[in-house]
Amino acid sequence: MHSDHDTCEVNFDGLIGPTHNYSGLSQGNLASQNNALQVANPRDAALQGLDKMTALLDRGFVQGFFPPQQRPRLDQLRKLGFSGSDKKILNGVARTQPSLLSLVYSASSMWAANAATVTASKDTKDGRVHFTPANLLTTPHRAIEHEETTHCLRTLFADEAHFCVHPTLPSIAVFGDEGAANHNRLCQTHGGEGLYVYVYGRESGAPANLQFPARQTRLASEAVARQHGLAKNAVFLPQSATAINAGAFHNDVVAVANESVLFYHQDAFACGLEQLHETAARQDITLCDIQVANADVSLNDAVQSYLFNSQLLTRPNSTEMLLIAPQECELNPRVNSYLKTLVQDTSNPIADVNFFNLKQSMRNGGGPACLRLRVVMNSAERAACHPAFLLDQAKIEQLRQWVTIHYRDRLCPNDLADPQLLDESYTALEALTAMLGLGDYYYFQR
Numbered sequence: 316m317h318s319d320h321d322t323c324e325v326n327f328d329g330l331i332g333p334t335h336n337y338s339g340l341s342q343g344n345l346a347s348q349n350n351a352l353q354v355a356n357p358r359d360a361a362l363q364g365l366d367k368m369t370a371l372l373d374r375g376f377v378q379g380f381f382p383p384q385q386r387p388r389l390d391q392l393r394k395l396g397f398s399g400s401d402k403k404i405l406n407g408v409a410r411t412q413p414s415l416l417s418l419v420y421s422a423s424s425m426w427a428a429n430a431a432t433v434t435a436s437k438d439t440k441d442g443r444v445h446f447t448p449a450n451l452l453t454t455p456h457r458a459i460e461h462e463e464t465t466h467c468l469r470t471l472f473a474d475e476a477h478f479c480v481h482p483t484l485p486s487i488a489v490f491g492d493e494g495a496a497n498h499n500r501l502c503q504t505h506g507g508e509g510l511y512v513y514v515y516g517r518e519s520g521a522p523a524n525l526q527f528p529a530r531q532t533r534l535a536s537e538a539v540a541r542q543h544g545l546a547k548n549a550v551f552l553p554q555s556a557t558a559i560n561a562g563a564f565h566n567d568v569v570a571v572a573n574e575s576v577l578f579y580h581q582d583a584f585a586c587g588l589e590q591l592h593e594t595a596a597r598q599d600i601t602l603c604d605i606q607v608a609n610a611d612v613s614l615n616d617a618v619q620s621y622l623f624n625s626q627l628l629t630r631p632n633s634t635e636m637l638l639i640a641p642q643e644c645e646l647n648p649r650v651n652s653y654l655k656t657l658v659q660d661t662s663n664p665i666a667d668v669n670f671f672n673l674k675q676s677m678r679n680g681g682g683p684a685c686l687r688l689r690v691v692m693n694s695a696e697r698a699a700c701h702p703a704f705l706l707d708q709a710k711i712e713q714l715r716q717w718v719t720i721h722y723r724d725r726l727c728p729n730d731l732a733d734p735q736l737l738d739e740s741y742t743a744l745e746a747l748t749a750m751l752g753l754g755d756y757y758y759f760q761r
Contacts, residue, residue, distance in 0.1 A: 321506075321694040322435075322437070322504075322506035322691060322692065322693045322694075323377055323505055323631075323691070323692070324377075324573075324628070324629075324690070325377045325379055325690050325691075325692055325697065325705075326371065326376065326377075326379070326626070326687040326688070326690075327379040327380060327471075327687060327688045327690060327704065328367070328368050328378070328379070328380050328381070328427060328686050328687045329364075329380070329381050329383075329425035329426060329427035329430070329686055329687070330364065330365075330380050330381065330382055330383055330714065331357065331360040331361040331363075331364050331383065331422060331425040331675070331676065332383030332384065332422040332424070332425060332740070333357050333386075333422075333721060333722045333723070333744075334386045334387070334420045334421070334422050334726070334731075334736065334740055335355050335356075335357040335360045335361070335422040335425070335675065335679075335726065336355045336417070336421075336422070336726050336730070336731065337353045337354075337355050337678060337679060337727075337728070338420075338421065338456075338728050338731075353727070354725055354726070355675065355678075355679075355727070356675055356724050356725060356726070357422075357724070357726050358719065358722035358723065358724045359675050359724065360425075360675030360676060361722055362715065362718055362719075363672055363674070363675055363676065364676065364686060365711055365714055365715055366671065366672070367639070367671050367673065367683065368380065368711060369708070369711050370639075370669070371628075371639070372706060372707070372708060372711070374637070375630070375631035375632075376628060376631065377705075378705075378706045379471075379700070379704050379705045379706060380704060380706055380714075381427050381430065381467055381704070382467070382704075382744075382748075382753075382756070383422065383425070383744065383747075384422075384424040384460060384463045384464075384467075385463065385740075385757045385758050385759060386419065386420050386421065386422060387405075387416070387419040387420045387731075387740070388419045388758070389401055389404055389405075389419065389737075390758060391418070391459055392408055392419060395415070401734065401737060402734045405737065406734075408732075409732035413732070416728075416731040416732060417456065417728055418456045418459070420731045420736075421456040421457070423456055423457050423679075424457075424460050424463070424464065425676065425681065426496075426676075426681045427685075427686060427687055427688040428495050428565075428567060428684055428685050428686070428687060428688060429449055429451060429457070429460075429493055429494040429495070429496050429565075430448065430449065430468070430494055430495070430688050431446045431447055431448045431449055431468060431494050431495065431688060432446070432447050432449065432492070432494055432498050432543075433445070433446055433690050434500075434509075434511065434543040434544075434545060435500065435691035436477070436693070436696065437507070437508060437509060438508060438509045438543075438545065439479075439543060439544050439545075440544040441544070443475075443476075443477055443478055444472065444477060444479070444690065444691075444692060444696060445478075445479045445481065445542065445543040445544075446468050446472065446478070446479070446480045446481065447481045447483065447484070447539045447542055447543070448461045448464045448465045448468060448480070448481075448482075449461065449464070449492045449494030450483045450484050450490065450491070450492050451493060452486045452487075452490075452491050452492075453493070453530040463758075465480065465482070468480045470701055470753070470756070471700055471701045471704045472699075472700065472701075474699040474700075476699070477695065477696045477699040478696070478699070481543075484535055484538050484539070488532075489532055489534050490532060490534055490535045491530055491531060491532045491535055492532075492535040492536075492538075492539065493530045493531045493565055495567075495688055496565035496566065496567045496684075496685065497513065497514045497515065497516075497531040497536070497554075497565055497566045498511070498512065498513055498514070498536075499511075499514075499570070499571070499572035499577070500512075500572070500689075500691065501572055501574070501575060501577065501595060501600055501602065502574055502575065502600060503599065504574060505574065505691050506693070507600075508600075509548060509691075510548050510549075510550065510591075510600055511540065511545055511548060511550070512550050512552060512572065512577075512591065513536035513537075513539070513540065513549060513551045514531065514551075514552050514553070514554050514570070514584070515529075515531045515532055515533040515535070515536050515551065515553060515554065516528075516529025516531050516532070516559055517529040517531075517533070518534070526560045527562070527564060529554070529556075529559055530565065531554075531565070533553075537551065548594070548598060550590055550591050550594050552584050552585075552586060552588075552590075552591065553584065553585040553586055554566050554569075554583070554585060555583060555584055555585040556585065557582045558580070558582050558583055558614065561582070561614045561615060562618040563583075563614075563618060564680075565685075566583065567624055567684050567685065568617075568621065568623060568624055569583035569614075569617060569618075569623050570623055571624070571625060571626075571684055573627035573628060573629060573636060574629055574636075575600055575601055575603050576627060576636065576663065576664060576665070577591075577603070577604055577605065578605045578607070578623065578627060578665070579605070579606060579607070580606075580607050580612070580614060580617050580622075580623060581608050582609065582614045588604065592604070603663055603664065605657075605665075607622075607653065611649075611653050612649060612650055612653050613649070616647055616649050616650055617650075619643070619647070620641070620643045620644045620646075620647040620650045621641050621643060621644070621677065621682035622640065622644050622653075623684075624641070624682030624683060624684045625638045625639055625641070625644070625668075625682065625683055625684060626638070626683045626684050626687065627639075627665070629664075634664055635666040635667070636664045637665075637666070637667050637668075638658075638665055638667070638668045638669070639671060639683045640668050640669070640670050640671070640682075640683065641671060641677055641682045641683060642670045642671060642672045642673070642674070643677060644668075645670040654668050673686070703751040703752055703753055713750060717743070717746060717747060717750060720746075721739065721742065721743035721746065722743070723736075723739070741757075744757050744759075745760065748760065
């Protein structure tokens with residue numbers, strides 16, 4: 316048995332890969348669409364992510380990471396009938412169907428909040444941490460991620476005495492699953508019993524009142540809850556069409572939770588939260604409900620600044636909470652003013668806000684919360700993780716040096732046709748697996 320006191324939330328950030336680019340592939344993600352075809356800086360992108368991980372380590376949080384997925388994925392192009400050498404395939408695709416290059420080169424796995432849905436061992440029947448990798452079937456460039464995500468999770472959480480990594484849900488439209496970006500765990504403390512909040516954009520088919528795709532389905536959320544053995548401590552909430560049409564393609568663009576705090580925009584949900592409050596009360600969770608009114612922060616400002624895509628964290632050995640927000644929140648006068656008022660309000664535990672420059676990720680539509688997957692674990696479970704994926708300052712410095720050596724500082728979509736980029740990417744990943752002792756981790760190595 317483990318006490319509540321040795322349990323904490325570990326954030327696993329996606330390490331941004333060497334092919335980070337702005338191809339504008341994500342319909343409904345306004346930042347992705349508005350910055351399409353711009354020049355990206357993969358080196359800055361990865362270093363900005365590592366800066367955030369470093370800062371959280373410095374503040375006493377347990378921090379892990381997921382390696383970049385293999386890009387390009389030429390096996391996907393071979394499935395589509397392209398053949399020959401790697402160079403011949405790239406030349407053929409660039410000449411006949413160039414849009415496929417951005418699909419197989421996308422570095423979107425950096426947004427680890429979409430990697431999987433997680434249930435803490437405290438809340439499962441078998442006392443193990445459960446994971447379901449997301450199928451991400453709504454967008455083609457992300458639908459190819461789940462095989463590598465499953466491999467990553469089964470490498471990191473290989474000890475079956477402590478962890479269970481389920482298969483993805485079937486890649487059928489009614490089971491569209493986008494992972495933890497539409498999921499929150501509420502609890503009195505991380506070591507206590509949890510209440511799981513699943514947010515969905517559609518029941519099964521596409522609602523008629525949407526301008527953009529509703530990615531998460533209720534059927535998918537219910538299936539994940541069944542896989543993980545949840546029943547009485549799961550609540551399913553509909554996301555509002557207003558939020559989706561404003562660019563909140565995932566619920567984590569308009570809501571975030573941590574322990575007993577739910578921090579959300581007035582237009583986040585399509586229903587009231589009475590059921591959530593009733594369920595929380597039955598579980599002796601004193602819910603701190605922080606609703607941000609349109610009068611204080613408009614939905615448009617919330618989406619543009621990614622206020623709710625901040626990380627909300629409980630400081631180690633404290634009851635105070637810290638909001639890790641993108642720099643865009645500091646630069647937006649209305650959002651910044653609201654945050655100053657929020658941290659001065661002693662009726663909630665959010666005591667401070669730290670702003671971070673994540674501009675490269677933000678331009679593609681991913682803020683601090685998009686970049687991480689939260690996993691609540693006790694000390695034995697943390698000890699059972701593959702050590703290569705857990706960070707300390709020495710390992711972060713190794714990763715910084717690796718990025719500086721191998722990443723370009725300029726990449727535009729036209730560069731995806733350059734065979735040299737493939738060589739650079741695979742060389743970088745080969746060096747990373749050697750540094751981490753992961754052996755033949757990637758497809759091209761096997």
